[in-house]
Amino acid sequence: MFDKRLSVLKENFPGLFIGNKSVCFINPRDLTDLDHFNIHNTVVFTDDIRMYSPLSVFGYNCEPEANLDVDISIVLLPKSKELARELVFMGFMTSPEGFVVIDGDKKDGIISIINELEKEICYEVKLSKAHGKIAVFRPANGNLPSNWNANQSNKVNNEFITVPGVFSADHVDPASELLKKYLPNNLKGSGADFGVGWGFLTKYLENLDTVDNIYAIDVSKRALACAAKNCVTSKVQFIWNDVLKWKSPKLLDFIVMNPPFHTHGKIDIALGEKFIISAANNLVKNGSLHMVSNRHLPYENIISKHFKEWKEIGGNNKFKVILAEKPLAVSKKNP
Template sequence: MSPRLELALQNGLSLSQPLTVIGPAPDHNLSALPADAQVVQPFKPFHDHFAAQGFDTVPEADAPCKDAIVFLPRAKALARAMIQRACSRAAGVVVVDGAKTDGVDSILKDVRKRVDVEGPLSKAHGKIFWFQADASAFEDWAAPVAQMVGGFHTAPGVFSADGIDPASAMLLKSLPSKLGARVADLGAGWGFLSADVLKRDDVKSLHLVEADQTALTCARKNAPDQRARFYWADAVTWTAPETIDTVVMNPPFHTSRNADPTLGQGFIVSAARNLTRNGTLWMVANRHLPYETTLNEHFAQVTEIAGDNRFKVLQASRPRR
């Protein structure tokens, strides 16, 4: 079991069913929890991880529960919204577990101003605490019904929730006026690139692939077009229902605080696999990320189209089979 949760259960915490677990990552070991505990995880790879372990795993909370466990994310607005959501559903205890690097001390301080807290207990560079659920005490922590950035719908915790990502903006400026009939946006986020792609008359179908269900919900609002098709999926393993002429993407390079270039490399391989023989990939990446080797392994031609000291826009064509 996750070390802090195990410590809490040894020091006065008692959990009742039905139990909901909100936001766990694969490094959170839930093996000692009841098998019928509901896991709420909107990020598809993490969702699939817990579903494979036999948990009832859903992208969004959908039923009342007795007790709830919240594993804190890095984004403070999302952390508050998750605690509010837990309090609105739970009739008993709400448990909050988080690393110091994820702001658990700040959240604990804020929660203590509203309710009586039991614990907290410290272990493994983090803290865990719990309190009696009180929906009215956290009403103002609810996620906004409509969060807008530059005319686009976003949500707490999604990538670039508070502003248009400068790398995506650079890629958008570099895209040609014609992209081809069948386009895919891998890692589409809340749909910034896709909304612009859909302004092109030559585009007949646009496939938006996004692992974060919350971001995909925003994308549906930002790209309300009959040509758009939406997929809650891991872009690394996604297979298009038709061959693709063009892929656009700003791939992620971490799922935690540590950079992981293999994520972007997986996106490149997926793009090459889904493109037609004469297809083209347009991507943007942080300047320091070593993607050129993978691009040259999977495409016949690779060119840097634009860039600055922070980002680079790369065009790759004619995928190798």
Template sequence: MKASRLSLILENGALALPETGLIAIYGAGGDDDLRALPKERCEIIQGFKPDYDALVARGFQVTVAAGGPYAVSVVKLARSKVKTRNMLAEAVAKTPGGLIIVDGMKTDGADGFYRECRKRLKVSEAFSKAHGKLFWFTAEPVFDDWAASGPIQLDDGFETVAGVFSAEKADRGSQALINALPAKLPKRLADLGAGWGYLSRHLLKREKITELHLIEADFAALECARKNVIDERAHFHWADATRFTPAQPFDGIITNPPFHTSRKADPDIGRSFITAAAGMLTPSGQMYLVANRYLPYERTLSEAFHHVEEIAGDNAYKILRATKPLRNVRPQR
């Protein structure tokens, strides 16, 4: 594990932690270097299930919602600027007079956040390394305007929050998928990577669907889905879709799989969704998937299903239908 900016700054003595009190870490990843922090005092706030599970396995106390009060709060910058602002405002509120440490990559806005914080209060010199930046300050109540202002209201009564995928509007790919689905669908379905429930609400307009399982790794997104999809046929699972095992195989799967966890596209995520889906289906099961036109999923689909076809699409998206999984067991990991 490569030494993090946080470990380096604590180990070289440039920054000292208070000897007592809880330490909050907002947004730590499953494999982040946290060795310089006393594990028994740490509380990690993390709502992404794969990271949550990895941190629990490492022996950390992990929660989806901050408790406090804290003596120290470490805020790791998120991809969403609004989400980072919300986290920082909450950390300051829950760490009154305590130490706030901000750490993140330049691609996630580290330089900008450093400048913005310096306009509000006294901030340390920045420690720059590995295309990122870390700085710290004593918490003062000067970030109230960055606090979460409540849910985002979208058309058709949908509700989201800052930081979830496509928080400001329905994803174009999901809209294309809904429009391309055939009139007849299997009765027992799963929405793999369900997000805040756009696909599922539209699917449940079909009376012949008897059961729909929403499987989503982002806790905040799934909580939005619970509010957006009010239907007794809906079942909600906070889970890593690539590792989920249903109680019974599904007849069909609908999915708009993610294709990045950072700012760089990673087709392997979508490929993992495909192989996982094949393991969740009945022998005659079928999957409908939407993907950006350039993402190379066809080979993985042909290796996992007997039949694959493109049923709709345009210059930006393709809608793929795959039927009859070649093996009805989850691949080894």
């Protein structure tokens, strides 16, 4: 709903975007978020390859220099409060003499962020629209709260490095932990971790003597940076890509995954199904898929269409672990 709030902002603060002002757009959620901004004077900060690749093709500069100084920074706030504070800090630093625009949905917590900031900074304008808020402030007129800064990190189990905003940033995801218990210790050859996150499963895989190499794939550059710190053997190749579009240079012996099933906060079963199809397309004819999912998600039908054999090998009342073997996608190509 950013576009609706942007329209209201332009009506109430008409001078903000007048002229050829330089803009830094931080954390776009959708390609259409950039529709109203000129390619030639807009740079984009995103860690999501699904935004980075097409926006780069369109002509946007998605690799701005470190010491950027622009007239306006626009920050679309994520659900993670820690990451939201970090992104506002980034906007503050990139527009020291200009303006920072923050936008977000109420369900994602923008009200609390606005209230925290209001203790230190006076807003030029603050508006509500489309179940969210948009506000503007000038960094020159105040300071951020003292505990707001960038590059924060965390350690899970005193072992794994994570950062705000990545999936399961403050604990080991229970579904992934369950899947690890059912992964055989004799997995061998070449494999992949689809949606590696900060590397919990890949860490296990890289320590198996019979595993030769692992492709660790994720759409989030921040998550991959964490995984690269947590998984340090030469077996692992970190790939910033969309699992749904990635093709392995060579068909794989095994794939592990805990596929996502939300898009913009809404349940999206088709997303998990596409992960399963991609896995089938990237496995050798006798390859295996090891996956975990929430018990209520009906993935069995799509698995049956793309694998000759499959079975539930473990689980509990919340999650199920499935082993699927002999992908039909490969069998049909190589009878």
